[in-house]
Amino acid sequence: MTAVPSANSPLADWLAYQERTHPNAIELGLDRTRAVALRLGLLPAQTVTLTVAGTNGKGSSVTLAAGIYQAAGYKVGRFTSPHLLRYNERVAIDGVEVSDEVLCRAFAAIEVARAEIPLTYFEFGTLAALWLFHEAALDVQVLEVGLGGRLDAVNIVDADCALVTNIGLDHTDWLGPDRDSIGFEKAGIMRGGKPAIYADDLPPRRLLDHAAAIGAPLALAGRDFSFSLNADHSWNWRGSVAYSGLPAPALSGEVQYRNAAGVLAAVTALQALLPVNEAAIRAALPAMSLAGRYQRVGNTILDVAHNVESAEVLADNLRGESGAGRTWLVLGMLADKPVEAVCAVLAPLVRGAVFGGLPPPRGLDGAALQQRAATAGLNGHAVSDIAEAYRVAQSLAGPDDRILVCGSFLTVAAVASPLF
CATH class of the missing domain: 3.90.190.20 (Mur ligase, C-terminal domain)
Incomplete structure (x- = not known):
């Protein structure tokens, strides 16, 4: 019989316990997580939600989006995975990682609510983030999908906007052997009538078909929004509005401009719910920081x-x-x-x-x-x-x-x- 930690137990004990409570490290599906979330009163979410999926660029996109909303004066929750050095990196409120004590309190609440329902390590962490964000009464939460999209635990939340950064060949054992199959899985974060963004070239056909089938208005890079670079490394964005001479993203590489362009498309799509001025965008771009990215x-x-x-x-x-x-x-x-x-x-x-x-x-x-x-x-x-x-x-x-x-x-x- 596995000993159950308490709310006062060390974080390391809780993480070790979570690795033992489900027979599989990965078990895709929403039923278990949704059932526990309903018991905890976390659904439907009471805060505006931007969900980010994709093969690469999710972490930088989530970080930038959260930074923009924070610079605009909103109370912001950010959930990412995996972590690099500390588990606490996964959950931040207004840019500050939550403490061990706060995480353990969330885990204890989830343990009581789950009762007979087995949860994976990732499902525990997702629910903890949502529980803490609910408790904090946020204005907006920016959530990174862990694996795929359609069956990832994050997808229990109905996104007000879904951003897919790109589609490449990764996790093929779980998501399918080609870009079409993987695109369909990642398109699963989209919701009918809610804006969706695809931030890269050549969207897979099944991603396009899924958006059309559920009635999600999909903005595509190169068609509905675009960006261009200037000689001084500043850049311009064009969509439903236009920004010129934006500061370069703080992270290295031309791909970061593409990631940032997708984030601006999402922020623009959510303007009716969360108005953001240009000053917040200009402040967030050079300030973003994400360890382990070049x-x-x-x-x-x-x-x-x-x-x-x-x-x-x-x-x-x-x-x-x-x-x-x-x-x-x-x-x-x-x-x-x-x-x-x-x-x-x-x-x-x-x-x-x-x-x-x-x-x-x-x-x-x-x-x-x-x-x-x-x-x-x-x-x-x-x-x-x-x-x-x-x-x-x-x-x-x-x-x-x-x-x-x-x-x-x-x-x-x-x-x-x-x-x-």
């Missing part, structure tokens, strides 16, 4: 890229930097990620690689990762763990060299924790 710490670049699309963005960022130094790669990946494809993207840009192991059951050990990477033309040393891999890379790097750490949130966290 983040420099000394000679080290931290990036959580773990699929082909994010690796290509990372490669573009690397190519865009001038400098004579070499790049040494510290790589750790999960077995169910497209290891060979990611390595093929990065191989031409690095002098050498050090492969570190990640914990089982999903994590690859260093030797297995080395073997898979070699088939894609990326060669290097295999060591036991990421900390050791980083030490080896530091010993190889010259004074003008840089070390790139990527492949997984777990990989970046192993290096970031002692650096921060």
Whole structure:
């Protein structure tokens, strides 16, 4: 019999307990989470909700949207996943991560309400965020989908606006083998009569068909809104309104302009519910911060890229930097990620690689990762763990060299924790 923590128990006890209360780490479906949410009085949501799905760019889009609403004077809840260093990163109110004590109080309330209903780790966390946001009487909550959309726990909330950042091939075991299948799953966050945004080029046909079938007015990048860059890195956005000379997003890479353009489309679509002036947008863009997204710490670049699309963005960022130094790669990946494809993207840009192991059951050990990477033309040393891999890379790097750490949130966290 698993001991149940109390509201006064340490956060670590609650998280360990949640990992044991459901037989599967992932169990898609809304029935369990919705039933508990109804018992807690969380549905229907009493606050304006922007839900964000997509293969990449969700975290930066959620962070920017929350920052814009906060700059506009609204009380804002932000829910993201996964976390990098602290579980508390997942839930923030007005830009401040909630405390251990507050999270444990929410978990205790959920434990009482769920009774016989098993919940996964992610479902517990989603309900905790919604419970705390309900308690805080927010003006707006910005919610990041964890996996897919249609059957993700976040989707128990009816979004007032749904933003899909892009569609790539990731989580194919759960979401389907192609962009059409994945697009349909992510389009599941849309609601009839409520605005929806697709922020990238080439929307999958099934995403378009689903929006049309349920009557969700869908704004598309390039058709209904667009952006352009200026020589000084400022940018312009055009949609139902126009903004010129906006400050660049604080995060690196041209893709961040595209992500920001989608956020502005969503903010514009919600103007009737949450009016936002241009000053709030201008204030939020250069102020946004998100750890592990092409983040420099000394000679080290931290990036959580773990699929082909994010690796290509990372490669573009690397190519865009001038400098004579070499790049040494510290790589750790999960077995169910497209290891060979990611390595093929990065191989031409690095002098050498050090492969570190990640914990089982999903994590690859260093030797297995080395073997898979070699088939894609990326060669290097295999060591036991990421900390050791980083030490080896530091010993190889010259004074003008840089070390790139990527492949997984777990990989970046192993290096970031002692650096921060």
